[in-house]
Amino acid sequence: MSGREMPNHLPEGLPIPVPELDGLSAPYWNGLRENRLLVQRCSHCDAWQFGPEWICNACHAFDPAWTEIEPCGRIFSWERVWHSSHATLRQHLPYVAVLVEIPHAGSVRMVGNLLGDPLQAVTIGTAVEGCFEHHPGSSPPYSLLQWRVSSPRE
């Protein structure tokens, strides 16, 4: 049991994600709060898209539909952070951030933290699964999507 296996991987106090004033990413952030990972998939040409935009970059149809996907993928790249760029993190070093590629959704990518031992060896290509991390007490409340290495039997 590592002391880092806490409900929230990084401490409270980092910037809180909120949708833009025009609401572009609101379905994504609202989805995370309900344990759902939503990305855009154009209903006209089936192209996947993340981060969201008001138009499909492939066929130019407006308002690509939001589609729920299974939160699993593989590590496309990673970094281990040893120097804090925010006062909140000074006592929480190191930590690992990963860029996860989601092959079953057009290989869109998203950034999260890799849960578990912050000193673990990290290998590009490793299968990972998503974990929803909720911050209900924050103002405003929000949720993140974190990642852990998939267990071999799954």
Place this chain on the structure above:
Amino acid sequence: MSKPGDQRTLRGRVAVVGIGETDYYRHGASPDPEFKLALKAILAACKDAGLDPRDIDGFSSYSDDRNDASRLAAALGTHRLRTATMQWGGGGGGCCAAVANAAASIVAGLADCVVVFRALAQGQYGRFGQVSGVETISGEKAYLMPYGVLAPPQRFAMKVQRYMYEHGVSQDAQRAIALASYHHAQANPRAVMHGKPLDREKYDASRWIVEPFHLYDCCMENDGAAALVLVAEERAREFRQKPVFLLGAAIGSGHRSGAIPHNAPHYASAGFDTVAPDLYRMAGLGPCDVGTVQAYENFTGGVVMALAEHGFFEPEQANDFLTLENLIAPSGRLPLNTSGGNLAECYMHGFELVIEAVRQVRGTSTSQGRRNDVAMVIGGPMVTPASNLLLGSEAAL
């Protein structure tokens, strides 16, 4: 190849006739406010050229420079303002584009004498490497900051990590770039790291900022200002200094380079896959014609990518090419960052690199390359839009 008679080229159409810099300081150490630093650099560039500052009729900058062109024109009492250009995009991606935009204004007949500058007092307005006072965040950073991917080191490390994985690039290649900058800074009394040499052991023993970046792979944060004066080719010989001609310039990035967060199709890239060919095409030159390179080091890994994308070596050859011996003036294969650059001279957001390329062509660098007819500047690896320049002597026209 572009010819001087072609309509749509900047090749040989404009020249740098003056350069100026303030003293360079550690962040927070400038005795002057940022606007005063801008004025000092501009006046120094005018003095270098032998130009009355009132004859400036345009300003060009980048990265949301705070020192507004109209305020500068009012403060300097310029007779009139005819162009005021800001390159979109953050980071140092615009350090060459600002010169290109000024050149385009002159070639198009909008202005005659344009100052290109960057002033940055990070001690007064905040560092890029620290985040504070941000309660909520939207847009690209919302997908990054809550996970501790806050500042440039964390934003770019994953890109470099992926590039190293795809092409087998070693940590030693990054180290060679850091060592070259520090080596050149020891000859440059302007350099903030002058008198503070770096060797392999010190690099290897330095702490990680974020893997794969050691402390010395990361640029400094500084206070200062730098400026140059650009005029049309027809007037280039009227001034005090040997004119340095623009041979080529290019701006931009490839297909969907700006897809956030970290969703660019060609992810492990410095962003020059389309921009470098444009530069060589305008200049009518290739990598073998380049005498020295000033390549923006936000992080050394970005320089590895940028040099490969400009055709100096294949990515798989990076470990062989990137050695200290190959990167130092006068006799290395490709003298790199000959003033010390962002790592060791001053992080003037890359504009000190443009100034150094001018000095190389003039033959006045403190670490002069063997060839000084053609000098390259590469601005802002891993950001979009990026930009680059080729400068050259009259003989190179």
